Amino acid sequence: MKTTAQGAALRQARQQLLSHGDCASGLIDARLSRSWQRSLAAGLRPTGGLGAPDNLEQAALAQLRSRHPALLAHSRPVMEYLFAQVRHSQSVVVLAAPCGTLVDSCGDPYFLDKAARVALTSGASWHEAQRGTNAIGTALAELAPTEIHGAEHFLERNGFLTCAAAPILSGTGELLGILDISGEHGRGQAHTLGLVSTAACMIENRLLTAPGQRHLRLHLHAQPEGIASVGEGIVLLSEDGWVLGANRSALALLQIRPTQLGGVALEDLLDLRFVDLLAAHHRHPDRPQALRLRHGAVLFGQLFADARTLPAGPRSTPAARPAAVPADALAQQDTGDARWSAAAARVRRVLGKPIAVLVQGESGVGKEWFARAAHDSGPRRSGAFVAVNCAALPESLIEAELFGYSAGAFTGARREGRPGLLREAHGGTLFLDEIGDMPLALQTRLLRVLQEREVTPLGGGRAVAVDFALICASHRVLRDEVEAGRFRADLYYRINGLTVELPALRERSDFDALTQRMLQSFEPGRALQISPSLLAALARHHWPGNLRQCASVLRTACALLDEDEDTLDWHHLCDDFAAELRRGTRLATTPSMARAPQNLQELSQSALQQALQSCRGNIAQAARTLGVSRQTVYRKLAAQRRTPPA
Numbered sequence: 033m034k035t036t037a038q039g040a041a042l043r044q045a046r047q048q049l050l051s052h053g054d055c056a057s058g059l060i061d062a063r064l065s066r067s068w069q070r071s072l073a074a075g076l077r078p079t080g081g082l083g084a085p086d087n088l089e090q091a092a093l094a095q096l097r098s099r100h101p102a103l104l105a106h107s108r109p110v111m112e113y114l115f116a117q118v119r120h121s122q123s124v125v126v127l128a129a130p131c132g133t134l135v136d137s138c139g140d141p142y143f144l145d146k147a148a149r150v151a152l153t154s155g156a157s158w159h160e161a162q163r164g165t166n167a168i169g170t171a172l173a174e175l176a177p178t179e180i181h182g183a184e185h186f187l188e189r190n191g192f193l194t195c196a197a198a199p200i201l202s203g204t205g206e207l208l209g210i211l212d213i214s215g216e217h218g219r220g221q222a223h224t225l226g227l228v229s230t231a232a233c234m235i236e237n238r239l240l241t242a243p244g245q246r247h248l249r250l251h252l253h254a255q256p257e258g259i260a261s262v263g264e265g266i267v268l269l270s271e272d273g274w275v276l277g278a279n280r281s282a283l284a285l286l287q288i289r290p291t292q293l294g295g296v297a298l299e300d301l302l303d304l305r306f307v308d309l310l311a312a313h314h315r316h317p318d319r320p321q322a323l324r325l326r327h328g329a330v331l332f333g334q335l336f337a338d339a340r341t342l343p344a345g346p347r348s349t350p351a352a353r354p355a356a357v358p359a360d361a362l363a364q365q366d367t368g369d370a371r372w373s374a375a376a377a378r379v380r381r382v383l384g385k386p387i388a389v390l391v392q393g394e395s396g397v398g399k400e401w402f403a404r405a406a407h408d409s410g411p412r413r414s415g416a417f418v419a420v421n422c423a424a425l426p427e428s429l430i431e432a433e434l435f436g437y438s439a440g441a442f443t444g445a446r447r448e449g450r451p452g453l454l455r456e457a458h459g460g461t462l463f464l465d466e467i468g469d470m471p472l473a474l475q476t477r478l479l480r481v482l483q484e485r486e487v488t489p490l491g492g493g494r495a496v497a498v499d500f501a502l503i504c505a506s507h508r509v510l511r512d513e514v515e516a517g518r519f520r521a522d523l524y525y526r527i528n529g530l531t532v533e534l535p536a537l538r539e540r541s542d543f544d545a546l547t548q549r550m551l552q553s554f555e556p557g558r559a560l561q562i563s564p565s566l567l568a569a570l571a572r573h574h575w576p577g578n579l580r581q582c583a584s585v586l587r588t589a590c591a592l593l594d595e596d597e598d599t600l601d602w603h604h605l606c607d608d609f610a611a612e613l614r615r616g617t618r619l620a621t622t623p624s625m626a627r628a629p630q631n632l633q634e635l636s637q638s639a640l641q642q643a644l645q646s647c648r649g650n651i652a653q654a655a656r657t658l659g660v661s662r663q664t665v666y667r668k669l670a671a672q673r674r675t676p677p678a
């Protein structure tokens with residue numbers, strides 16, 4: 033808030049406030065008006081004294097300071113730097129705890145008037161309820177950077193001050209403190225509010241990047257050079273890619289709200305899978321990489337983590353691999369569904385043999401998790417698992433990424449060239465996800481590599497022998513793609529030495545055990561359960577997004593669970609999902625389900641459901657089956673969600 037109210041307007045507004053209890057709109061800034069009203073409501077009068085309680089005694093101040101060690105430690109160097117910038121304006125830099133009490137100050141208060149000297153030292157409270165409108169108290173109330181000059185202060189006794197303050201927030205949006213610059217009115221500088229806001233941001237970033245953090249951090253900026261600057265975005269991530277925290281720049285860059293933290297996965301925001309981001313980090317930890325957001329903008333991001341928090345990703349040297357991989361990782365993932373267990377048993381038999389595996393199944397059924405577990409269960413588990421999403425790589429880059437390139441092969445290529453992912457998988461497993469989306473020309477080159485078992489980098493150079501296990505996956509039915517001429521038949525036969533199909537979640541018989549396993553992995557120390565009625569409804573749900581959707585729903589529910597609760601129930605679900613689930617429950621339990629459609633609307637709904645089911649949730653295919661456009665299918669689904677069944 034930057035107020036520019038002039039003397040006459042301020043006087044008039046103040047008179048109105050005192051006689052009518054509010055200030056006429058337009059005379060003063062809306063936030064200043066709100067703050068004056070709060071001050072009046074707290075029982076303060078402009079010409080009166082301070083509200084209770086008084087300043088803290090030394091012992092109480094020491095206790096308050098001991099509750100904010102990180103804030104104090106990380107603020108101090110920034111406060112000294114800030115003071116050096118405003119030294120000549122005869123100001124002090126102060127830090128307030130979230131309760132509004134000053135806990136540290138910097139500068140030489142002796143150039144201030146005695147009253148200000150007393151008021152601006154540690155232990156004094158600048159909460160609005162004690163001192164009326166002031167930059168610290170008002171920034172606290174409004175949670176926004178605030179500047180208050182002279183007579184804008186509610187108490188006349190503070191009219192000699194000019195102050196600018198900014199809140200310091202944690203990565204989850206919690207208020208940690210307020211940073212403020214105060215000086216004598218009339219000596220203020222034009223850019224003080226900007227300065228104090230930047231300094232608050234520096235403190236926030238220091239706290240987020242302090243050593244000993246448990247989380248992965250993704251640093252973001254619109255330009256690669258902007259990473260590590262004060263304006264960079266910092267995102268805190270869980271090991272499996274959930275966005276747990278973010279500074280203000282990151283919220284703005286990713287276009288998310290603080291309330292979404294903990295409930296959104298990074299791959300929901302980016303056009304890139306989290307495993308691919310990790311893979312890129314493992315290959316080039318020091319290099320920012322271009323990231324395309326789902327809404328189209330391109331940012332640059334670099335992952336940081338201390339060695340303990342970094343999940344395993346594809347690595348180019350076997351020695352870099354973490355030791356603790358279970359001997360039969362497939363068995364570890366097996367929660368008892370007969371089809372899933374049979375698929376695992378068949379794959380187990382070909383591990384270590386030169387037989388390519390093709391994993392089919394709807395999107396989100398866990399094809400990549402399955403492939404990773406197969407790799408971890410086989411004799412190549414000490415080698416790298418290199419995952420490549422053929423649908424996510426831009427067509428112009430996929431060839432260079434896969435096959436590598438020699439020095440100066442094309443404009444923009446690195447001077448020293450790159451070995452490419454196929455060579456990085458040497459000794460380990462190459463996982464080609466969404467292989468059905470690979471352009472035809474590249475399919476030809478890939479086939480040659482698979483036949484000759486050697487890679488020639490783009491731009492020429494020596495062919496290099498490669499030896500890796502190959503697992504491919506696709507949610508498309510590749511046989512159909514071959515028939516439609518979109519996928520080379522000879523490549524299809526090469527990659528499907530053994531094809532396994534993972535069941536959709538709605539078809540699995542191990543729903544209880546699977547969800548129990550998920551809960552254990554999300555909250556390892558807690559024996560969480562799901563209430564019987566919710567579990568029954570979840571088990572009946574059709575789960576178009578399969579395990580990915582189910583994991584996301586449970587993760588959000590865990591986040592909404594109180595610490596002393598151990599049972600997930602309906603009220604822990606997002607409202608829209610709970611409503612969808614209730615509608616499904618009603619559908620499954622009411623007799624109307626069994627009857628034939630009664631009118632045109634019901635007929636159309638039932639046809640849509642049947643088409644979606646037979647096309648395994650694939651909207652484009654369902655649209656083709658029904659002979660309507662995809663937009664029509666989306667519109668009908670949205671209408672169904674709005675109109676619950678009778």
Ligand SMILES: Nc1ncnc2c1ncn2[C@@H]1O[C@H](COP(=O)(O)OP(=O)(O)OP(=O)(O)O)[C@@H](O)[C@H]1O
Nearest residue numbers: 365394395396397398399400401507550579580583
């Ligand atoms: N066995 C499992 N146990 C628990 N959660 C799992 C399991 N398999 C998959 N998941 C969850 O489902 C998500 C999606 O898994 P994965 O990426 O392997 O699916 P996919 O079939 O390869 O998806 P897509 O077709 O979109 O590439 C994972 O991020 C994880 O949260």
